[in-house]
Amino acid sequence: MSETTKLLVTMTCPYCGGQVLCEEGESLAICTYCDSVFSLDAEEGAAQVMYKLAVTKDKAEKTVRGWMANGRKAENLSKDAEIAEIYPIYLPFWRLIARGKACVCGYDEDKDKDGHTRKTPREVLINREYVYNDIACNPGDLGINSIRIPNNAQAVSFDDGEIATFTSTLSKDDSYRSGCEAIIAEAIHDGKQSIDKITFSKGFCFPKGFTKVYYPFWIVRYTYQDRSYFATVDGITEEIVSGRAPGNVKRQGLYAGGGGTIAGSMAGIGIGFVSMGEETAGFAIPLLFVAAILIWYSYQQFRYGDEVLQGSLKGSGIQEGAKIGKVDTVVTGTHDYFS
Amino acid sequence: MILKELKCPGCGAPIKSKTRDMMMQCSHCGKIHLYTKSAKGLNDVSYQIVGASKEGKDELIYVPFWVVHAEPVVRKEKISGGRIGRFIKDQRQMRGMRDFYVCAASEIPEEFSRVWNMDLTLDQPELFEISDFRGGKRALMTMEKETAGDNAEFLFLRYETEIPGTLQDLDYDFTIKTTRVIYIPAYKSGKKFTIGV
Numbered sequence: 001m002s003e004t005t006k007l008l009v010t011m012t013c014p015y016c017g018g019q020v021l022c023e024e025g026e027s028l029a030i031c032t033y034c035d036s037v038f039s040l041d042a043e044e045g046a047a048q049v050m051y052k053l054a055v056t057k058d059k060a061e062k063t064v065r066g067w068m069a070n071g072r073k074a075e076n077l078s079k080d081a082e083i084a085e086i087y088p089i090y091l092p093f094w095r096l097i098a099r100g101k102a103c104v105c106g107y108d109e110d111k112d113k114d115g116h117t118r119k120t121p122r123e124v125l126i127n128r129e130y131v132y133n134d135i136a137c138n139p140g141d142l143g144i145n146s147i148r149i150p151n152n153a154q155a156v157s158f159d160d161g162e163i164a165t166f167t168s169t170l171s172k173d174d175s176y177r178s179g180c181e182a183i184i185a186e187a188i189h190d191g192k193q194s195i196d197k198i199t200f201s202k203g204f205c206f207p208k209g210f211t212k213v214y215y216p217f218w219i220v221r222y223t224y225q226d227r228s229y230f231a232t233v234d235g236i237t238e239e240i241v242s243g244r245a246p247g248n249v250k251r252q253g254l255y256a257g258g259g260g261t262i263a264g265s266m267a268g269i270g271i272g273f274v275s276m277g278e279e280t281a282g283f284a285i286p287l288l289f290v291a292a293i294l295i296w297y298s299y300q301q302f303r304y305g306d307e308v309l310q311g312s313l314k315g316s317g318i319q320e321g322a323k324i325g326k327v328d329t330v331v332t333g334t335h336d337y338f339s
Numbered sequence: 340m341i342l343k344e345l346k347c348p349g350c351g352a353p354i355k356s357k358t359r360d361m362m363m364q365c366s367h368c369g370k371i372h373l374y375t376k377s378a379k380g381l382n383d384v385s386y387q388i389v390g391a392s393k394e395g396k397d398e399l400i401y402v403p404f405w406v407v408h409a410e411p412v413v414r415k416e417k418i419s420g421g422r423i424g425r426f427i428k429d430q431r432q433m434r435g436m437r438d439f440y441v442c443a444a445s446e447i448p449e450e451f452s453r454v455w456n457m458d459l460t461l462d463q464p465e466l467f468e469i470s471d472f473r474g475g476k477r478a479l480m481t482m483e484k485e486t487a488g489d490n491a492e493f494l495f496l497r498y499e500t501e502i503p504g505t506l507q508d509l510d511y512d513f514t515i516k517t518t519r520v521i522y523i524p525a526y527k528s529g530k531k532f533t534i535g536v
Binding site for chain 2: 035
């Protein structure tokens, strides 16, 4: 596959009733039966597509129960949590597919055997396809900023009468501009990856498709020890996208006690080495260094371990799982040049 | 989404086509019009068809190019090395007013279109115009006019990096004067394309 998989929506020809295939980014559509050609006129100036919800309510709850049982969450959370409500919702996203091109120049720096700094000039041209996804509404406490649309997602023409969704707050023009800027920045960033010092860079964005996407999620709200928490489940892949869960109190205690004890012992041994004289003082440095890191890590786990966060949630808590970035690179179909 | 039927701006007949081509031909009056996304409709366009100066036995196709008439003006340039290489190879400079050729057909693989764009822009060939497509197939135009200028500028930057020496800094202006469509003949043999000029 040299190009990003395009969304495909089927509409009906107003003249012959035949099938009209509308592809993402294409503003022209053709009736496969009578060959009539249409321009796609979207209400907001961009095509709107929604994806079919593929995950059932039971599956969504099962996924959340499984998520509760793993990681650094409260013991018996999966068993003791009470589900308060489960409901599906469609969130709007702006999606831009574009080819990002960049010219990045600079030099690599290294030391020769005599310790002199040596500069090797470098040039890089990046020519890749990128996909930008950005939430088009204020998602509140849901912690969802972006999506990654799976290949098996089934797109249908958008009908706002059918679904529960949030009102869009981010305008098409602002998002289009942000998307182009993000793709240019990503193309330049990709070029910078292999060069130590940059002296020149210039990027371009060549949009191929700009669509408003309505993507399904299950929102699962639950209570545990009289406090409210939630998790969101991807309505197509069944994966947990974001969530807030109580942390493991025992684990917090273990880090506060065990981590502190071990780090303190290491620091004590280190100080002992120092007091033994110059010959053994060298052993103290790595010990004290490891002790400092252990204390810092144990403190973080103790301080923020009362809550576990997943997705792009703000607030204090231990972060679990990977965040979905706004720009994805399509690795195939690149025409990069390095010298 | 609403489907809006495209009609020929010349004769008003509905446009019929089996392919998505930004250069749409009216099956009634035969005129070719350019589809623009921003206007969501067809507009009059002038285009040139270039005759083949190389004979070929393979399938003849006419490939649409955006020809961007532009002037790159370099105020300051810093290149590391390559001066001898440039001298020996009598390296041409992509400077001053010239036509930048940008292949506008996505069906031409980039390995071919990249070379064609560079060679045509450097050579600035004298092309002789013909009146029709002379039995050749017209390749679909898929690139919008709005992106042709940026593609031409990237072509200029690509040349600066490909010639001997390593580009370190470039302070330049790239001023676009006009943009027009030219169909250039090419021969297709399996997955291989050869330009016919």
